[in-house]
Structures are given as C-alpha cells and as structure tokens.
Amino acid sequence: MKxxxxxLMFVANLxxxxxxxxxxxxxxxxxxxxxxxxxxxxxxxVATAASEVTxxxxxxxxxxxxxxxFSVITSPTFEDWDSRxxxxxxEYSGGTNRDSYPxxxxxxxxxxxxxxAKMKFNFIPRYTIFLAEAPDQAAKERGMIQIExxxxxxxxxxxxxxxxKFNFWTRPAxxxxxxxxxxxxxxxxxxxxxxxxxxxxxFTYDLTTNLQLSLWHIHRFWVYEDRFNNSRHRILTIPGFxxxxxxxxxVQAYFEHFLENNKNFKSINGKNPHYVDTWQNFMVGVAHDxxxxxxxxxxxxxxxxxxxxxxxxxxxxxxVAYQIK
Numbered sequence: 001m002k003x004x005x006x007x008l009m010f011v012a013n014l015x016x017x018x019x020x021x022x023x024x025x026x027x028x029x030x031x032x033x034x035x036x037x038x039x040x041x042x043x044x045x046v047a048t049a050a051s052e053v054t055x056x057x058x059x060x061x062x063x064x065x066x067x068x069x070f071s072v073i074t075s076p077t078f079e080d081w082d083s084r085x086x087x088x089x090x091e092y093s094g095g096t097n098r099d100s101y102p103x104x105x106x107x108x109x110x111x112x113x114x115x116x117a118k119m120k121f122n123f124i125p126r127y128t129i130f131l132a133e134a135p136d137q138a139a140k141e142r143g144m145i146q147i148e149x150x151x152x153x154x155x156x157x158x159x160x161x162x163x164x165k166f167n168f169w170t171r172p173a174x175x176x177x178x179x180x181x182x183x184x185x186x187x188x189x190x191x192x193x194x195x196x197x198x199x200x201x202x203f204t205y206d207l208t209t210n211l212q213l214s215l216w217h218i219h220r221f222w223v224y225e226d227r228f229n230n231s232r233h234r235i236l237t238i239p240g241f242x243x244x245x246x247x248x249x250x251v252q253a254y255f256e257h258f259l260e261n262n263k264n265f266k267s268i269n270g271k272n273p274h275y276v277d278t279w280q281n282f283m284v285g286v287a288h289d290x291x292x293x294x295x296x297x298x299x300x301x302x303x304x305x306x307x308x309x310x311x312x313x314x315x316x317x318x319x320v321a322y323q324i325k
Contacts, residue, residue, distance in 0.1 A: 087315035102132035119156040
C-alpha cells in the first residue's frame, strides 16, 4: 500500500512539472536566453568602460618607443691572431693592420620614438667593450668599457616605389662627443671636437624575390670649436647585396670604401693629400634569425688595398642584432 502511494505521488509530480514548464516558457532574445543576454550586455559595458580609461602619458610614450641593440665583434688579423690588437685598415694603422684597440665589441643601443610622421626620433649611445688588454699604457687607461659618443637625429623611409621594390631611407643626425677620445679625436691641434654632423642615405632595390641590392652613402664632418669646415670630412660608400636562402637565413656581402680628408693623417708613402682612401674592405657573411628578435651574422673580411696582400689582410667578425622592444 505504501509503495503504491509513493508511485502515485511520483507520477503526480511529473505532471505538475510538465504543466509548469508549459505555462512559463523560457524567454529568449533573438535566440539568446535572457540570462546570457544580460551577461553579454554587462561584458560590453565593462569593455566600453575599459576603452574609455585615459592612458597615462608614460603608457602613450612607451607604446611609441622602440629599443634595439647592435653589436660588432672585431677579431685580430689571421696572420698572428694576437688578441691585444684588433684588425684595422692599413692606412689607419700605418701598414701594420693592428689597432690600438684590442679584441673588442663595438655596441650601439638605439632608442627610437615614433611621433607619427615618416621620421622617427633616435637617441643612440655608442660604446666599446674591450676583451683583452692593449699593450700601451694609454690604451690601458680606457678601462674595460669606453663610451664613444651619442648620436641624436631622425630616421625613416622617405620614399617607396609603387611596386614596393625600391626604398629610400635616410638619417640626418649629430654625433655628440662624450669621451676624451671622441672630443680630441686625434686632432688636438684643432681644439676640442664640438660635434659631428652626419647624413646617412640608404637605397635598396629588390631585384628578385630573393636578391636585394643596397647602397649606403654617408657624409660625416668633424666640427672643432664650432668652426664648420672640411678639416676632417669622411665619405662612406658601401654597395652590397643580400641573397635570401631561407625564410630565416641569407647571405650578405658589402664593399666598404672610406674616403677621408684629415690634415693630421698621412698616407703610407708619407704624403699628406686632401682626401685619402682610409678604408677599403670587402666582407661576406651569413645572417640567421635565431629568434624573431635575435639575428646573428658571422663574417669574413679582407682589406683589399693592403700591399702586399697576405693573411695579415684577413680578419673575422660577428654582427649581433637584438630587438629589445
């Protein structure tokens, strides 16, 4: 009897629940339940409120800021591989191909600020890290790290062809001397160095999907005691090419030619012309993207105007570029 009563109660409950469901159907809004619709509306309100929050001045500045690091390791020559002497062109070294710098890493940290125009503002400290001791006392006084100078200027792509194959990039800037070496710059008779105006013009053309031709042309003037003249003037012309092997690896080759006027420099034969070839170097390397931000390129270089040409003319190096932000 008890079990029959419980069975009747269970059936009655089912009938009541079914009737209740038919009398109170679920309210929907365009196929979305009312509960879900409320949640969506609340999420939209939160997103709208977040977007309306005013960003701080620092946040706006940081969004437009880019930071990159570029380093170059310079080895000694292949002839003796003495770490006390980094390789140097025959003109600058008096024919020995030995620098007063030992094996070292030259660095520049590029802080760029995109202010919305084609040009970006750049602040670039440059410094050298010495990996060995130089033989003379003056070089030892440099310490392990030497600040070279600061570069302040603007850079950007001024022109791109309609087919995107040709690009013209430029960087007008001033190099501000920030060390004893950069202020005197081996021209003590001229007085202290005030600054160095520099104009970099770079042209690139994509000959094929894998081959790009490039030309760098740089003018740099040394201004002593605010006197603007060509007492020291350097013209850099660097043609080169980049050949893409894979999406991450390419071969790069450059011919570096420096033409310089410097009244305190003499050529190897003892003459003192107005402009001399102070640097003629050919280099070839293989660049590889280790990560999306890190690129390394080991290379072999040769001073092709070295006479007589020998293993003293050969040296090696490494480019390291890292995009911090």
